[in-house]
Each structure stands twice: as C-alpha cells, then as structure tokens.
Amino acid sequence: MVNRILVGAHYGLKDWIIQRATAIIMAIYTVIFLVVAGAVAPDSFEAWRGIFANGFMKFATFLFFISVFYHAWIGVRDIWMDYIKPAGLRLLMMIVTVAVLVGYAGWAVQILWRM
Amino acid sequence: MAEMAIKKRRPKNLDLPTIRLPLPGILSILHRVSGAGLFLMLPVLLWLFQGSLASSETFAAVKGVVGHPVAKIVLLGLIWFYMHHFCAGIRYLLLDLHKGIELEAARLSSKIVFAVSIALTLIIGAKVLW
Numbered sequence: 001m002v003n004r005i006l007v008g009a010h011y012g013l014k015d016w017i018i019q020r021a022t023a024i025i026m027a028i029y030t031v032i033f034l035v036v037a038g039a040v041a042p043d044s045f046e047a048w049r050g051i052f053a054n055g056f057m058k059f060a061t062f063l064f065f066i067s068v069f070y071h072a073w074i075g076v077r078d079i080w081m082d083y084i085k086p087a088g089l090r091l092l093m094m095i096v097t098v099a100v101l102v103g104y105a106g107w108a109v110q111i112l113w114r115m
Numbered sequence: 116m117a118e119m120a121i122k123k124r125r126p127k128n129l130d131l132p133t134i135r136l137p138l139p140g141i142l143s144i145l146h147r148v149s150g151a152g153l154f155l156m157l158p159v160l161l162w163l164f165q166g167s168l169a170s171s172e173t174f175a176a177v178k179g180v181v182g183h184p185v186a187k188i189v190l191l192g193l194i195w196f197y198m199h200h201f202c203a204g205i206r207y208l209l210l211d212l213h214k215g216i217e218l219e220a221a222r223l224s225s226k227i228v229f230a231v232s233i234a235l236t237l238i239i240g241a242k243v244l245w
Binding site: 027034045049076104111114 | 153154157158164165167168169174175208211
C-alpha cells in the first residue's frame with residue numbers, strides 16, 4: 001500500500017499546476033492593474049472607484065483575488081508541511097488556513113459587488 | 116550500534132555564522148518569507164481595499180491611515196514583498212521550463228530579480244506613498 005498521510009500534499013500534479021496557473025493569472029493582472037492605475041492616476045475617490053466599477057476590471061480583480069487565495073493555500077500548506085511535524089497541529093493549521101481564505105473570498109466578493 | 120558510530124563520526128558544519136547562503140538561496144527563502152508575510156497581512160490589505168471603495172468618507176480615512184509614516188514603511192515593505200515574490204516567481208516559472216538552469220545563468224537571474232524588484236518597489240513607493 002502506498003503510504004499516504006492525511007496531512008500530506010495528496011501527491012498529485014494538481015496543486016503544483018494550480019500554483020503555477022494562479023501565479024500566471026496574478027502576474028498578468030498585476031501588469032494590467034499597474035497599466036490601468038498608471039493611466040487613470042486616481043487621485044480622488046471617484047477615479048479610484050471608477051477603476052473597479054468597470055465590468056472587465058471587476059471580473060479581473062475577482063479572478064485575481066481567487067487566484068491569490070488558492071495560491072496562498074498551496075504555499076502556506078507547504079510551509080506547515082515543512083515546519084510543523086505533529087499531525088494534529090498541522091491539520092489544525094491547515095483547517096484554519098482554509099477557513100480564513102474561504103472567508104476572505106466571501107469578503108472580496110462583498111467588497112467588489114457592494115461598492 | 117554500527118550505524119550510530121558512523122552517524123557520530125560524520126563531519127558537522129553547523130557553525131551558522133560561517134555558512135553563507137548563495138544569492139539564489141537568499142532569493143528562495145525571501146520568496147517564502149514574502150509569501151508568508153503577504154498571507155498574514157491579507158486581512159489588513161482587504162480592510163484597506165474595502166475602505167478605499169466603500170464611500171468617500173472611508174476613502175479619506177484609508178488615505179489618512181496610509182499616510183501615517185509607520186504605515187508608509189510597512190506598506191513599502193509589503194510592496195517589496197509583492198514585487199520580490201512576483202519577480203522571483205517569474206524566475207521560478209522559467210526554471211520550470213528549464214530556462215536558465217545552469218549555475219551562472221541562475222546566479223545572474225537572481226541578481227536581476229533583486230535589482231528589478233527593488234527598482235519597482237522604489238518607483239511604486241515614490242508614486243503611491245510619497
């Protein structure tokens with residue numbers, strides 16, 4: 001039997017490729033955001049809000065946030081796997097990490113669609 | 116018992132001040148540290164983002180918070196964390212594609228990562244914070 005542990009990385013390519021796919025999405029968004037912010041040069045609330053009121057930027061910003069949270073999950077999980085050896089504590093840290101990131105995702109949706 | 120004897124005779128070099136991490140190693144640990152730092156600051160950053168978009172009053176309040184000298188230093192550090200993670204991440208994506216994996220190329224690209232990320236941090240910091 002393959003020795004798989006509950007608090008491991010689940011031994012697949014999935015997380016590895018998602019970490020890189022989300023990285024590419026975030027990198028592209030970073031360039032788009034810097035170009036847009038540079039062009040608009042928002043010095044007022046209206047101008048700043050206008051950036052995210054735009055349909056494309058709202059969609060892209062949402063995609064960026066989801067990428068950040070998924071990417072952060074994989075990276076932070078790797079940190080727990082490297083430094084936290086007791087399985088119970090490691091599981092707890094993983095659950096807390098997932099919980100806050102899912103919460104942040106809801107919060108990000110609320111920020112973008114209630115503004 | 117024999118195994119123990121071998122283990123005990125192994126040379127050790129854990130005199131930490133004499134161990135010098137090469138630049139790609141420093142880049143690597145900073146990639147982790149910056150990622151962890153950004154993760155820990157996510158609630159603060161989301162809170163600032165929320166305030167900046169909610170109303171003109173909260174926008175002004177966020178501007179006040181961000182304008183504080185201590186906040187400026189912290190935010191400049193976070194911009195550097197982001198830019199380092201961004202540039203080092205692109206380097207890792209290229210390494211994944213087997214671009215620049217030779218020692219000399221890897222050393223050069225880590226120098227480029229530090230130069231570009233620090234330059235971007237200073238430019239963005241100057242534009243946004245000062």
